[in-house]
Amino acid sequence: MDKIVVLDFGSQYSHLICRRIREFSVYAELVPYNITYEELQKHNPKGIIFSGGPSSVYNQDAPIPESKIFDMNLPLLGICYGHQLIVDKFGGKVKRANKEYGSSLLTIDDNEKLLSGIGESIRAWMSHGDEAESIPNRFKIIGHTESAKAAAIASEDKAIFGIQFHPEVVHTEYGTKILENFVLNVCNAKQDWTMEGFIDSTVEKISKIEGNVLCGVSGGIDSTVAALLIHRAIGDRLKCVFVNNGLLRLDEEREIETMFKDNFKVNFTTIDASQKFLEKLSGIDDPEKKRMIVGEEFIHVFSQFAKENGPFKWLAQGTLYPDVIESGVSKGPASVIKSHHNVGGLPDWLELDILEPLRELYKDEVRKIAKILGVPERLFMRHPFPGPGLAVRIIGEITPNKLSIAKIASKIVEDELIEADWYKKVWQAYASVGEDKAVGVVGDERKYGNIVMVRIVDSIDAMTADWTRLPHELLEKISNRITNEIEEVTWVTYAISSKPPATIEPQ
Numbered sequence: 001m002d003k004i005v006v007l008d009f010g011s012q013y014s015h016l017i018c019r020r021i022r023e024f025s026v027y028a029e030l031v032p033y034n035i036t037y038e039e040l041q042k043h044n045p046k047g048i049i050f051s052g053g054p055s056s057v058y059n060q061d062a063p064i065p066e067s068k069i070f071d072m073n074l075p076l077l078g079i080c081y082g083h084q085l086i087v088d089k090f091g092g093k094v095k096r097a098n099k100e101y102g103s104s105l106l107t108i109d110d111n112e113k114l115l116s117g118i119g120e121s122i123r124a125w126m127s128h129g130d131e132a133e134s135i136p137n138r139f140k141i142i143g144h145t146e147s148a149k150a151a152a153i154a155s156e157d158k159a160i161f162g163i164q165f166h167p168e169v170v171h172t173e174y175g176t177k178i179l180e181n182f183v184l185n186v187c188n189a190k191q192d193w194t195m196e197g198f199i200d201s202t203v204e205k206i207s208k209i210e211g212n213v214l215c216g217v218s219g220g221i222d223s224t225v226a227a228l229l230i231h232r233a234i235g236d237r238l239k240c241v242f243v244n245n246g247l248l249r250l251d252e253e254r255e256i257e258t259m260f261k262d263n264f265k266v267n268f269t270t271i272d273a274s275q276k277f278l279e280k281l282s283g284i285d286d287p288e289k290k291r292m293i294v295g296e297e298f299i300h301v302f303s304q305f306a307k308e309n310g311p312f313k314w315l316a317q318g319t320l321y322p323d324v325i326e327s328g329v330s331k332g333p334a335s336v337i338k339s340h341h342n343v344g345g346l347p348d349w350l351e352l353d354i355l356e357p358l359r360e361l362y363k364d365e366v367r368k369i370a371k372i373l374g375v376p377e378r379l380f381m382r383h384p385f386p387g388p389g390l391a392v393r394i395i396g397e398i399t400p401n402k403l404s405i406a407k408i409a410s411k412i413v414e415d416e417l418i419e420a421d422w423y424k425k426v427w428q429a430y431a432s433v434g435e436d437k438a439v440g441v442v443g444d445e446r447k448y449g450n451i452v453m454v455r456i457v458d459s460i461d462a463m464t465a466d467w468t469r470l471p472h473e474l475l476e477k478i479s480n481r482i483t484n485e486i487e488e489v490t491w492v493t494y495a496i497s498s499k500p501p502a503t504i505e506p507q
């Protein structure tokens with residue numbers, strides 16, 4: 001398979017470069033900027049991209065790749081900091097400039113190769129504090145903005161390009177086209193990265209392993225897709241376990257079991273540990289204690305299952321590519337299989353090797369595979385749900401009454417958003433319940449009932465979030481349904497704190 005290697009200089013957009021390239025079916029991988037020349041050669045790349053980054057090339061501690069990498073005679077594209085590195089390395093000069101952040105008009109001076117097919121000017125996304133004052137010999141300017149005269153440059157002799165703007169962000173018009181020009185036309189990379197191909201090659205790799213595989217499934221898309229791929233490869237040598245902790249969304253346990261057992265015919269066990277979890281959580285209102293109890297109890301139930309149903313040689317996990325990179329455990333995702341013990345607090349005696357079929361993939365790629373494998377859309381479009389479930393959505397002690405309110409009210413929120421075509425537009429949406437009560441009137445009677453808090457947020461990565469400006473009519477409908485359909489509830493509030501200072505979950 002043809003591959004583009006992206007050297008990561010620390011830009012928040014580095015992963016996006018890979019994702020954009022993969023979107024047009026070429027495999028791209030992110031590696032640390034200080035990868036050795038020998039290691040990089042082993043990747044056998046068709047081209048190299050230097051990402052952006054927060055540093056300045058003239059700083060003493062600036063991240064600089066091994067010098068032989070510049071002379072590999074491979075197509076090279078530098079983006080932002082990467083552009084400045086190329087300018088500096090080949091003899092131009094980079095200087096501090098006025099910070100330019102946001103959209104600028106890029107005028108195309110030369111529409112051959114890199115900037116072909118994008119017209120005479122585009123809006124391009126800038127985020128930099130340095131710029132090229134002079135460009136290296138035998139380089140030419142192929143695009144400029146009002147403030148940066150060398151916003152895009154190209155070598156006259158080699159396939160080397162530098163661009164000050166970020167083609168990987170959606171705010172750059174024709175950004176993907178520019179990446180395509182580089183990857184397809186300059187590097188001549190083949191578009192052979194497809195999810196169908198990935199499924200075939202992964203199933204083939206996994207079918208060669210020996211021994212039984214244990215997979216804990218949560219109903220989330222990652223563990224589901226990992227399990228289904230392994231199931232294709234080794235059938236009943238895979239055993240899936242689903243632990244019902246009593247903190248799930250309404251009917252979730254039944255939906256998950258039906259999907260795995262009836263639709264996919266997977267060797268699947270549900271352990272109903274809800275009573276045990278809820279007993280352990282009884283009287284606890286501290287959020288971190290709740291998390292700890294849920295985590296410990298899960299390990300306990302899971303290990304017990306492994307002991308009674310083993311031996312297992314493998315533990316399957318739905319680890320994704322960004323986790324692999326961030327954990328720093330591996331320099332690349334190349335292998336599906338990792339030898340590793342005692343993961344996530346599981347006891348040593350389990351001695352399991354780790355099988356991670358998704359460790360090369362981004363989330364959107366996992367969604368595509370889910371679709372190909374026939375996973376119901378409802379599951380792969382569902383919002384993220386915290387591991388400790390309703391334990392962190394119920395404020396204060398968890399009681400059967402609060403659990404029931406949170407489940408039914410959240411279902412109403414989800415159903416109404418789906419009905420009004422808002423569900424896919426928001427990041428997370430749920431209803432929470434706490435200790436507070438308020439007076440209402442039902443018929444002629446005063447009633448002292450629960451307050452339900454509806455929380456619906458927009459976010460890109462859960463690091464920050466903003467409350468969703470939902471139409472008032474929709475909020476009204478949600479509120480009416482909650483108070484009408486849940487007897488104990490008298491008031492509904494809408495949480496309008498953003499993150500920060502609030503968080504997405506109330507506990």
Ligand code: XMP
Pocket residue numbers: 291384385386387388392428462463499502503504505506
């Ligand atoms: P907060 O509440 O910190 O949540 O703004 C950010 C994102 O993380 C999810 N979340 C969790 N996920 N275990 C999880 O697996 C947890 O303990 C946990 N707490 C919060 C939350 O749903 C949101 O997507």
